[in-house]
Amino acid sequence: MLHDALVTALDDAAPPDAAPPDAATAWRRIADELACAIGKGDYVAGDTLPAATALAERYGVHRHTVRQAFRHLAEQGLVTVSRGRGTQVSARRVPYPLGRRVSMRANLGRIGMVGSSTVLSQEQTIGEAETCEVLGLETGAALWRLEGLSLADGTPMGTGTHWLSVERFPGFDAAYRVAEGSMTAALKAYGIGDYVRLSTRLTARLASEREAALLKIEPGAPVMVSVAVDALSDLTPIHLVNSVFAGERMEMVVEPFAE
Numbered sequence: 001m002l003h004d005a006l007v008t009a010l011d012d013a014a015p016p017d018a019a020p021p022d023a024a025t026a027w028r029r030i031a032d033e034l035a036c037a038i039g040k041g042d043y044v045a046g047d048t049l050p051a052a053t054a055l056a057e058r059y060g061v062h063r064h065t066v067r068q069a070f071r072h073l074a075e076q077g078l079v080t081v082s083r084g085r086g087t088q089v090s091a092r093r094v095p096y097p098l099g100r101r102v103s104m105r106a107n108l109g110r111i112g113m114v115g116s117s118t119v120l121s122q123e124q125t126i127g128e129a130e131t132c133e134v135l136g137l138e139t140g141a142a143l144w145r146l147e148g149l150s151l152a153d154g155t156p157m158g159t160g161t162h163w164l165s166v167e168r169f170p171g172f173d174a175a176y177r178v179a180e181g182s183m184t185a186a187l188k189a190y191g192i193g194d195y196v197r198l199s200t201r202l203t204a205r206l207a208s209e210r211e212a213a214l215l216k217i218e219p220g221a222p223v224m225v226s227v228a229v230d231a232l233s234d235l236t237p238i239h240l241v242n243s244v245f246a247g248e249r250m251e252m253v254v255e256p257f258a259e
Contacts, residue, residue, distance in 0.1 A: 026061045031069035038078055038089055045091040049079065052087075080248055082218045090248050094152055099255040102197045102228070103184050104150050104157075113152045117181025120147040120159070120214075122173040124166055131163055134229055135237050142166035144173060148181040149214055150243075156215045158245035164238065183239065198229040198237060202252060207244070215246045222247035 037043055050058075052066040059066070070087050073079045081087045096107055105115035127135075127143040135143075146162040162183065164172055169190055179185035187195065203225045212219040223244050230239040 026059060027065045027068040027072065030055065030059055030061075030066055031072045034069065034073060035076070035078060043089045045089050047089045048085070049087040049089070077248065080218070080221075082221075091155070093251040094157065094249060095253045096245075096250050097253045097255045098197070098200050100196050101194075102200070102230075105182060105184070108152050114154075116151045116154075118149040118151070119177055119181045120149055122146050122176065124173075127163070131240060134240050135163065135165060137165055144169065144176075146173065146176050148176075150181075152249075155249065156246065157249055158243050159211065159214055160241050160243045163240040168238065183241070187239075192232065192238070195230045195232060195238065196235075198231045198235065200226055200228040202226055204247065207246075211244055215244075217246050217248065224250060224252065226252075 034043075034049065043049065049055075049070070052063040052070070055066045055069075056063040070079065070081050073087075074081050077090060077093055079087050080090050094108070094113065095111065096104075104117075108115035123145050125143050125145045127137060127139065127141045129139040131143065132139050132141050135141075137143075142165070144162070144164045144166055146164075148160050148162070149156055150158050150160060160183075162176075166172070169175075172186065172190075175186040175189045176183075179189070204222060205225060206220045207215065207217060207223045209219045211217075211223060212221060215223075217223075224247050226241075226243040226245065228241050228243070229237050230241070231237045
């Protein structure tokens, strides 16, 4: 069985004359051996590691020691720990470059992944002061509020809530739908073949229940929040987007001089 094979792999990784573990360092040894097994391919993305009780018996330690090893592996991005599903090996994090030009589909295409989007909602709204200021508009200006879900090879990576001027982009809801949630393709319908990133602000927090459901992660799992502004080549702001990315699946790579 898979479980027995994985435990055997750990037995093979341990020195035959290993001494009984010291409680202060045992979790590190367990974490290192599990990380080694993951690195060798004994565990692949989606595999569930043996339960803490089984590993505690294997190593002759308390199950809390094993859980400390699991937490360390989770901090390294190697596993995710969740109730009901145990400890599972994580898929590799997708690098997401942040440079002068940012496009989810283009970024994914460069690393051989297929990007796609799902349109979640579309509406016109009255712009709040802060949002309108960022877009260079009068407070209360009519704005498009569009929400989409971005995927990589079919796996949810992040949600995005977009704001654009209704006056500047009449009928943008239809263009966004036709473009299947691609902001780059939708803007091309208005003669904008190129735009640049003015700013990106990154923070982190825990996922809400709705975000967790959309991203297929656990409620309370870490997410990265990006608030970004895109502009025309003359630096006129045209697009504000608030994105929420699954922390276990994405890593942001700042490339200030990249195009």
